[in-house]
Amino acid sequence: PTAPGSRATTLSARFLGVMPAYSAADDALTTKLVTFYERRGDSAAPSHQATVLLFDPRCGSLRAVLDGSVITAKRTAAVSAIATKLLMPRSAEVLCILGAGVQARSHYEIFMELFPFTEVRGTRRSLLGADRAAVRGLTSRLPKEKLPHACHTTVKRTQPQRKQNGWPSFGRESRGPICAFPRRSGCGIAASSAR
Ligand SMILES: NC(=O)C1=CN([C@@H]2O[C@H](COP(=O)(O)OP(=O)(O)OC[C@H]3O[C@@H](n4cnc5c(N)ncnc54)[C@H](O)[C@@H]3O)[C@@H](O)[C@H]2O)C=CC1
Numbered sequence: 001p002t003a004p005g006s007r008a009t010t011l012s013a014r015f016l017g018v019m020p021a022y023s024a025a026d027d028a029l030t031t032k033l034v035t036f037y038e039r040r041g042d043s044a045a046p047s048h049q050a051t052v053l054l055f056d057p058r059c060g061s062l063r064a065v066l067d068g069s070v071i072t073a074k075r076t077a078a079v080s081a082i083a084t085k086l087l088m089p090r091s092a093e094v095l096c097i098l099g100a101g102v103q104a105r106s107h108y109e110i111f112m113e114l115f116p117f118t119e120v121r122g123t124r125r126s127l128l129g130a131d132r133a134a135v136r137g138l139t140s141r142l143p144k145e146k147l148p149h150a151c152h153t154t155v156k157r158t159q160p161q162r163k164q165n166g167w168p169s170f171g172r173e174s175r176g177p178i179c180a181f182p183r184r185s186g187c188g189i190a191a192s193s194a195r
């Protein structure tokens, strides 16, 4: 989760986030620095780039500089997985992932490892490029007649809002990832990872 004291500096759809944290249990003093930029089609750079600095809590000296991109991808998906483990109906078989970027991939990987989904669905803009062939039962749109049991949005700058039929629809503000379980499952919108 975002640490208390985190700050973000904005340059019109370009952000620098500072996420300091101290864990007494691990005796670890750290901060993550993360930039997240709205990308136009012509940019090859990742939309989110992060670095983690680790300090010695006793003397304040810098001890390590870590790449933060993998940590961000895995930690965020891990939080979604915890929420899903606690809230998803046991009978769930169908996973839906909206978005096709870094978080879509990390969510896909951990969800396929931890849960017995038999089917994965995405939207037209999904799913996972090269992994497409490995995804069983992928459909290119969300069929109304058979709702998935868990839905994870990893799209940028959108947020699902519950529709009457229980499906998330996209608003224009805010950010994912957000875990949603359709109302039919009895859970409603269940959790938003992290922030
Ligand atoms: N809560 C947390 O701790 C974290 C949250 N995030 C958030 O998760 C989201 C995804 O991050 P990344 O995967 O790293 O970004 P990314 O830039 O790698 O992927 C974004 C994906 O969303 C898709 N997309 C954008 N608009 C769409 C739309 N209207 N419909 C369908 N797909 C659409 C893009 O095509 C792209 O595949 C961002 O909003 C980001 O800020 C990311 C990291 C940590």
Ligand SMILES: O=C(O)C1=NCCCC1
Binding pocket: 002, 017, 034, 036, 048, 050, 072, 194, 195
């Ligand atoms: O690294 C994180 O955690 C982020 N949270 C929200 C937006 C971008 C990065």
